[in-house]
Amino acid sequence: MRNIKLIIEYDGTNYSGWQIQKGKKVKTIQRILEKALEKVLCKKISLIGSARTDAGVHAQGQVANFKTEKKMKLQNLQKALNSLLPVDIVIIAIEEVPSDFHSRYSNRGKVYEYKILNSFFSSAFDHRFIWQVSYALDIKLMQKGSGYFLGEHDFSSFCAAGSGNKNKRCRIIKFKIKRKGEYYIFLIEGTNFLYKMVRNIVGTLVEVGRGKFQADGIRDILNKRDRNFAGPTAPAKGLTLIRVKY
């Protein structure tokens, strides 16, 4: 059996997230990809994704793998898949990997980007990929607040209910907030992330940036281990899975 790794780019706007939802006939990225794979390989394929991105969340570098006996040339497989896939899902890379590679269990970390457009009005071009925030934000305060997330912590306060995440400990390796014109770009790298964790972190930092929360209050919120103390969940559409590290 060959083990094939895909790197996938998608605009999540029109999908109910990555994961196939059992019993529900909803349009998910995984379902669309498995259907395309089945069409090309003439066999039912089960695809393992590295991250179960939520409805409306995007990816520049989602990783998934599947096993097949087919000897098809990978370049041809990629071409065939891309010709079948809708315009908002693209296989950007394909390679054969060792049989023990598992896109979820083998990964050592992920990089997410969150984009805020700080403006009175949205953007005709970017509206699918940003959270538009009208009130003034203090980047220095948000940067200070972001520092408290670095390292290993219990992230219960930033984990949505119904997560199924038993172990709430995560390690944040890097956290940068940059300004680019009217945009604020949050770049966060961690070994693992809980359900809606990045969006809860960004939603909380925005409360810091607009002066509703203190930057050093983040430490207290982490210590509470209770979702009720953190800020609101930032909208899905600003979030993009940038890279999965192995």
Next chain:
Amino acid sequence: MRNIKLIIEYDGTNYSGWQIQKGKKVKTIQRILEKALEKVLCKKISLIGSARTDAGVHAQGQVANFKTEKKMKLQNLQKALNSLLPVDIVIIAIEEVPSDFHSRYSNRGKVYEYKILNSFFSSAFDHRFIWQVSYALDIKLMQKGSGYFLGEHDFSSFCAAGSGNKNKRCRIIKFKIKRKGEYYIFLIEGTNFLYKMVRNIVGTLVEVGRGKFQADGIRDILNKRDRNFAGPTAPAKGLTLIRVKY
């Protein structure tokens, strides 16, 4: 009467261009804007656009003006319009201008951008705004070719049939082609442009870039004053009206 100038950003993907087409009930940017203006100002408004962008063409800085007697604060008018407009049309600026300002007749020139993605596959994020070209392109040759367009010429060879443009003379002031990763960005500034002229220029330069036309053949094509000698028309979706100069 007040004369109000709007700067408008739009994703042209879902529209049949800027201009209202008489007798046809098609969705154009001008129609959507006039409807929103009518709703806010409680009066039929006739909006004059600086450029009649084609179906599928985008704008970052389309300019339009209209006259009104209403004393409404411009910031409130902008807010009201943006709240009525669909997500892919945004009024990014509004100001009162002298009564003789006419967005089409007063303008001194326009800047257009054309974006090519030079890759085997399209982009899940950018597919609305690019022309995806799979074959190799030589930027040096395209840059050399672009130089022949500078200055004043008769652009009959680059003007689509049925243009209605009587005077085919145009002056190209700047023409830059840059590479940014897998993208080629064509930035062209001119005093006036004929029907589909930018797309015909880009389509012809791509023939130069892939080695089908000679770079210095551009001069001959211009001299022919015959559309049949130039290359194909590049797709509308790669084109964006960046700025209108007054």
